[in-house]
Amino acid sequence: MTDEDEPAESGSTLPRRQLGRFLREAREGVGFTVDQAATLMEWNKSTLSRLERGLTEKVRVRDVLSLCAVYGLDPGKTATAKSLADQKPAKSWWHAYEDLIPAQSNLFVGLEAGAKVLTIFQPLIVPGLLQTADYARAMDRLYFPNDSEAELDRRIELRTQRQHVILRQRDPADAFVVLQEAALRTVVGDRHVMAAQLRHIADLSTHANIEVRLLPFRAGFPVGMPLPPFIIFQFGKNARGKLTEPNVVFAESFTGAMYFERQTDVRIYREAFTQVQRATLDVQPSRDLIREIAREHDSDR
Known part of the structure; x- marks a missing residue:
């Protein structure tokens, strides 16, 4: 892989990038394209794309919660997304071991x-x-x-x-x-x-x-x-x-x-x-x- 394959540096934090990955997987899980999800959110396509790539400098919790509703995520997954939007470590399958981690x-x-x-x-x-x-x-x-x-x-x-x-x-x-x-x-x-x-x-x-x-x-x-x-x-x-x-x-x-x-x-x-x-x-x-x-x-x- 060459350096040209890499996204430009954006100063994004690791929790923000975790959030982007989480939201991208949630969107793909319900079969939506970026265009479809952006339209449902009444967003420009680039707005959602930047959020999924961890490039959005200011993440608004209410936007993340709205996306979770659009994707039909359950309360547990919605709480995970909110945690990441708040810049807190995510809880995923390993949350059952959080006392050890x-x-x-x-x-x-x-x-x-x-x-x-x-x-x-x-x-x-x-x-x-x-x-x-x-x-x-x-x-x-x-x-x-x-x-x-x-x-x-x-x-x-x-x-x-x-x-x-x-x-x-x-x-x-x-x-x-x-x-x-x-x-x-x-x-x-x-x-x-x-x-x-x-x-x-x-x-x-x-x-x-x-x-x-x-x-x-x-x-x-x-x-x-x-x-x-x-x-x-x-x-x-x-x-x-x-x-x-x-x-x-x-x-x-x-x-x-x-x-x-x-x-x-x-x-x-x-x-x-x-x-x-x-x-x-x-x-x-x-x-x-x-x-x-x-x-x-x-x-x-």
């Missing part, structure tokens, strides 16, 4: 669920979308030491729900994943857990929409320095082939995470991923080595 993570899950393409670099651990339940539980038991077993179970349920974005049968998102070799050799839980986890990754990499490449130790640091874990979220395109909203980068650390929306920042991360990807093994050799390391974990038990 801080507000900033609510935003992350929303971006992840709405993405059409996920570009993932992970140097140290297996990404959540690829984790087995046993691997996730071993990680969470350390990171959330005060959680009960029931709370840990719900965290696993949440992760399983999140994985549907790449595993669902209808229109799954594409995932391009680069894992540094350390993520496969660092033992989480025990070697039995690791062997099963690696076989799971290898199996997932056979899906048409999931590409997993391994960055071996011998490749060093392709950009000249260690990179943090990051994900580039890309969204859908309209009928003219243009992105409906700009790409977003999520870069994480132990103390927090950053979201980058500026095209220049997103481009830097995309170029870094491309440079790292050039140093990886091809898809089949990556899968073969992942399975080989799984056998090593099995033999060392």
